[in-house]
Amino acid sequence: MADPVQLDDLHVTRDGAPVLRGLSLSLGPAERLAIVGSNGAGKTTLLRAIVGLQAATGTVQLFGQRCAAEADFAAARPHIGFLFQDSDDQLFCPTVLEDVCFGPRNLGRTPAQAEAAATRALAGLGVAHLADRVAHRLSGGEKRLVCLAGLLAMDPAVLLLDEPTNGVDAANGARLHAALAAFPGALILVSHDAAFVASLASRAALLEAGRLVPAEIHDHPHTHAHPHLHKAAP
Amino acid sequence: MIPADPRLRIAAAFAAVLSLSQLTAMPVAALACAGAVLAAAMSAGGLPWRRLMHLEGFVLMLLVTLPLTIPGTPLVRVGPLAASAEGLAQAALLGCKITAAVLTMTLLLAGLDPVRLGGALAGLRVPPRLVALFVATARYVETIGQEAARLRDAMRARGFRPRTDRHTLQSYGNLMGMLLVRSLDRAERVEEAMRARGFTRHLPLGEATPPTGPDIARATLIAGAAALLLLGDRAWPILSS
Numbered sequence: 225m226a227d228p229v230q231l232d233d234l235h236v237t238r239d240g241a242p243v244l245r246g247l248s249l250s251l252g253p254a255e256r257l258a259i260v261g262s263n264g265a266g267k268t269t270l271l272r273a274i275v276g277l278q279a280a281t282g283t284v285q286l287f288g289q290r291c292a293a294e295a296d297f298a299a300a301r302p303h304i305g306f307l308f309q310d311s312d313d314q315l316f317c318p319t320v321l322e323d324v325c326f327g328p329r330n331l332g333r334t335p336a337q338a339e340a341a342a343t344r345a346l347a348g349l350g351v352a353h354l355a356d357r358v359a360h361r362l363s364g365g366e367k368r369l370v371c372l373a374g375l376l377a378m379d380p381a382v383l384l385l386d387e388p389t390n391g392v393d394a395a396n397g398a399r400l401h402a403a404l405a406a407f408p409g410a411l412i413l414v415s416h417d418a419a420f421v422a423s424l425a426s427r428a429a430l431l432e433a434g435r436l437v438p439a440e441i442h443d444h445p446h447t448h449a450h451p452h453l454h455k456a457a458p
Numbered sequence: 459m460i461p462a463d464p465r466l467r468i469a470a471a472f473a474a475v476l477s478l479s480q481l482t483a484m485p486v487a488a489l490a491c492a493g494a495v496l497a498a499a500m501s502a503g504g505l506p507w508r509r510l511m512h513l514e515g516f517v518l519m520l521l522v523t524l525p526l527t528i529p530g531t532p533l534v535r536v537g538p539l540a541a542s543a544e545g546l547a548q549a550a551l552l553g554c555k556i557t558a559a560v561l562t563m564t565l566l567l568a569g570l571d572p573v574r575l576g577g578a579l580a581g582l583r584v585p586p587r588l589v590a591l592f593v594a595t596a597r598y599v600e601t602i603g604q605e606a607a608r609l610r611d612a613m614r615a616r617g618f619r620p621r622t623d624r625h626t627l628q629s630y631g632n633l634m635g636m637l638l639v640r641s642l643d644r645a646e647r648v649e650e651a652m653r654a655r656g657f658t659r660h661l662p663l664g665e666a667t668p669p670t671g672p673d674i675a676r677a678t679l680i681a682g683a684a685a686l687l688l689l690g691d692r693a694w695p696i697l698s699s
Binding site for chain 2: 272275277298301302304306308310312313314315316317318322326327329330331360374375378
């Protein structure tokens with residue numbers, strides 16, 4: 225099977241300033257790549273360029289197919305789930321169920337099939353109880369999980385995750401982690417959450433000066449102290 | 459030629475458009491239109507082609523519909539419909555007036571930053587609520603536009619392609635609905651943030667400085683030219699008879 229994502233000599237300029245400068249990347253079918261980098265290093269731009277939402281020069285190959293025009297990207301997008309940094313950008317339907325159905329409906333499923341896929345995806349993330357809630361009034365963590373359900377309902381081969389743990393509490397973070405750990409496909413993870421990255425990624429890279437530099441994930445004990453918050457004794 | 463003071467620009471534009479709207483003689487309207495086109499072509503920005511394209515589309519519609527709807531001497535007959543010469547003249551007159559007015563507005567107002575325009579409106583004693591409404595709208599139109607663009611990107615990322623079917627209509631409906639809901643939420647948050655910083659229904663829009671002499675002269679010249687056009691317009695029937 226061809227690599228799901230293969231980038232070669234990618235250049236992106238935004239507002240006159242170069243963001244990506246000759247970036248190359250290949251992602252294997254079950255590889256889990258973590259990308260770290262400072263604010264404004266171009267991590268989101270990179271993810272957007274992969275799915276063709278951001279115009280770039282260089283070559284983008286998705287599943288072995290060279291993608292240049294919007295039509296090429298549009299054909300590949302159903303197989304690539306892109307979790308946006310801001311959940312509110314993704315959730316646009318009134319109820320959770322409708323929103324999760326949106327992707328499967330775009331794939332040409334009937335409303336009944338789409339609903340079945342949506343219900344399955346929500347249940348898989350442990351948030352089936354949210355199905356009839358108003359999407360835009362959920363908590364930050366719930367929104368995140370619903371967004372992810374909207375992608376998983378399309379059965380993608382690749383997930384692109386832009387800061388998945390932003391604004392997510394511990395309980396919902398654990399659900400998110402479990403779901404991503406169980407995801408069989410490839411994923412690219414952009415995150416500041418070192419612990420989250422270390423426990424999910426099989427490879428890491430640093431985005432620096434518009435290129436990817438291989439990085440190392442290692443684990444070593446630290447002696448540390450930090451404040452804790454607990455319920456006060458009555 | 460164009461005054462620098464935004465208040466004078468608004469006042470001059472208002473006077474000019476007021477005069478232009480009252481023109482009835484075709485030669486005078488054509489003169490005004492030609493003058494405006496010349497002035498716009500000579501300005502730093504050149505002719506605003508994009509704006510004109512939208513506008514002339516509307517004028518074209520007038521040219522097609524007015525001859526058919528205004529009764530008079532028939533020029534052409536298409537089945538039961540007759541295009542009248544009076545209608546055509548009326549449409550041509552309107553076209554000239556509209557083009558002249560829009561070019562004048564573009565020349566005088568397009569270069570102004572929305573916030574300065576707000577300050578100028580306040581300086582012209584427009585009610586503060588209207589000014590605040592205008593400034594906030596000008597500030598957030600782009601933010602809401604960006605929000606819409608991100609929502610559309612997210613839809614595309616999930617394989618959405620517009621077609622002529624129920625799903626597409628429903629999705630666009632949801633998109634519009636969500637934009638409205640979120641704009642309302644944003645408006646509330648912005649208002650709260652403004653109140654948290656001590657906003658009391660009066661926007662601080664900068665010091666009002668008295669307009670300079672040359673600026674007043676420029677504005678007077680523009681308004682005077684417009685008044686002269688109107689005078690010529692009223693005199694035309696007498697002169698040409």
